[in-house]
Amino acid sequence: MLTLLRLTVTIIVINLLLILYTVYVFYYKFSANFPTIAESVQQNVQNIDIIDIKNNNVLNTSHLMTIEIWSKAAIGLYLWQHILRGQIETRTENNAYISGSVKVNEFKFKFRSGPLLITESLQHLSAQNLILVLNGRDKDKIRFATEWIEGVKIVKDKIANIGIVMLGDEDCHNNWIKPYIESNGGFIKFLFVVYDWKAIDNHDIYQWPLGLATYRNFPNPDFNKINFQASRPYVCNFVATIYPDSSRQELINILNNKYRDICIIKVRYEWQPKETTDSLNYYVEALRLSDLTLSPIGRNHECYRIFEALSFGSVPVVEENMNHTKKTSCDKNEAYRLLKEANAPLIYVSNWTQDLPNILSNELNLSLEYKIQRRLYIIKWYSKFKTLIKSQFLKVINEKFV
Template identity: 40%
Template sequence: MRLTRRRLCSSAIALYCLFSLYAAYHVFFGRRRQAPATVVRGLRKGAAAARDRHGQAEQPPLEMEEWNPWEGDEKNEQQQRIKNRLQILNKSTKGKTHISVQIWSKAAIGLYLWEHIFEGLLDPTDVTAQWREGKSVVGRTHYSFITGPAVLPGYFTVDVNNVVLVLNGREKAKIFYATQWLLYVQNLVQIKKLEHLAVVLLGNEYCNNEWINPYLKRNGGFVELLFLVYDSPWVNDVDVFQWPLGVATYRNFPVVEVSWSLLHDERPYLCNFLGTVYENSSRQALMDILKQDGHDKLCWVSAREQWQPQETNESLRSYQEALLRSDLTLCPAGMNTECYRIYEACSSGSVPVVEDVMTTGSCGNTSVPRPTPLRLLKAMGAPFIFIQNWEELPAVLEKEKTLILQEKIERRKILLQWYQHFKSELKMKFTNIIESSFLTTNKP
């Protein structure tokens, strides 16, 4: 009896070993004879296309015939990773508050904010239209934008709680008009039609902006945030922030698209200056310097004695062409060091040569012994050529003559990339400030 049991056990073990060997053979060798069904389905279309081209089927690559015994596990792991990522994303956005902000633009710098920094579109595209509007989403903020002569206090429906008002406070007549808007908004706040207000202000070139002080929230007013053009000593990055002047959108300076020719074309002029030359100004000194060594023959220079606010189609084309055909753009200080020409040169790939001097007035940081201008641009690492005196210009131009085209192309790339980064950073900074302030004060 014991012998019979031993034989049965031995036979069972032998059968188990034979079955294991048979299974192993099929796992590691048998499956190679036929590709998995999923691979075969994938090959049929390719094989049919190959027959159409060559009259016979092409051999599939060897790698596609190999079977991966861990394929199922890898797919499951990949699906789980994707699922985990989606869960993390959902958790990060769950409960996030979105806000709607409307921008009322009653100054040309509003178009720089919307079209150049936010890269937003306007409908209609006609710049002479009485009413133009657009929409954009940045971060958690849904922006809408309105501008045009028909945008007047009390003549349009207010259906938002948060507003950014873009105003011009450069001179007395503009200040009067801006004040009417602020009084209108004040009434909306008092009757609970508006909750939050920020102002983007084209300030006075001498930084004399005292007129808006009573409207600031810190002084008992209702303006929570102020984005101010020029180097005002008020800038504290708490409730007052510096904002760039930008291009002259009031003269219809366009958004310049980066192209191959913008980067790579040879430019026939060393530099350019087209603008008003005031008597006994640094601009007059610049013109004298250019004439001394005949550099005015190598640069595109067109000076006028009186400022002309209105741009004709011909003068705009001439100015744009000068920027696009010059390696350098000379940027002498006017009423203020910051000028439209700086930003227009950046958009055209022409390096600004900036007169790095603080103009007269109340601008600059009074806590610094020798304040310097353009702190916003400098803080962002602007790749400009800064000079203290135009007597330094001849050396700059002589060096420029020694540069080969490839060196100029690389410099243009750096400038254009910096300018795009500058605008992108401003867009995110602006939105972060709006969200931080408006959403915080929304909480009970």
């Protein structure tokens, strides 16, 4: 009996000692590290808060100004995909309807385009802010654009703000739109227009870059897939439509006589609005395989080719001689205004016959290392240029809409 009592007491003492040891370990060991653990937990909570804040910035759009962009011109895709960097989220068969949305700063943009978008659709416009992208290139396009502006006029009491981005006439005959601008008694808060129109004042009318030929399905190059380090086998390229009595005829004569071995040359004598898969691929390869892209004046000095060359790191060689442009309302003294203001990496010529031999001779003497650095600089500049245009676009919206 005594032995059993002693055994019980011994077990109790052992358990008590274990409890005391456990308390000691918890209090002196674990509590010593508690501030560090607490700080770690607090940091994790802060990280979660930051993630929640970021998610709210993306998901909670109740504080944003919603702006609908309705595009009835191909330059709308350049605005949406290249300048605002928005994605196409909906695309029906044959592009009958295209849509997307993107948050940029304090704005939420909704993009709409396609044949299914008609003037009657304006009755169902969900936002109070509308930007129309229109084509005013010729009489038929102007008639269609006017129908849209008149359609907006009918429902303008439901719309707080209206702006326009427009492909202008290549000879800058754009006076038809002036009465619709707010400062002239109309309801359009601002107009961005392609080409160097004399009426551009950076107050109500602003200039917009022509950009890439999205209507011909010109690709948006992935810079990571372009080999900038390789030697390009051709010095220059000239892939274009030849217009009668233009400097393009002068240029093709020079190239055919002297430079067929070092330049990619492919011309046609009738303009075509669409490209075949083969002709588009040929043109893209010409840009990719040469370091100079020759761009003489067509109907207007600004050409898709300029921006398409820049997107592949090929230097546009452009013509400053405006004598070929006649019966124009464009400002000849402000030719390439947007590009010059942004110090675009272009080569300017005034006379192809006199200037081109020196340009090509100089190009042949440049090292590959120099050309590689130049290509990278061109790509970097073009990216910054698009960001600059985006900033100007948002600034005008902020001034005119907010």
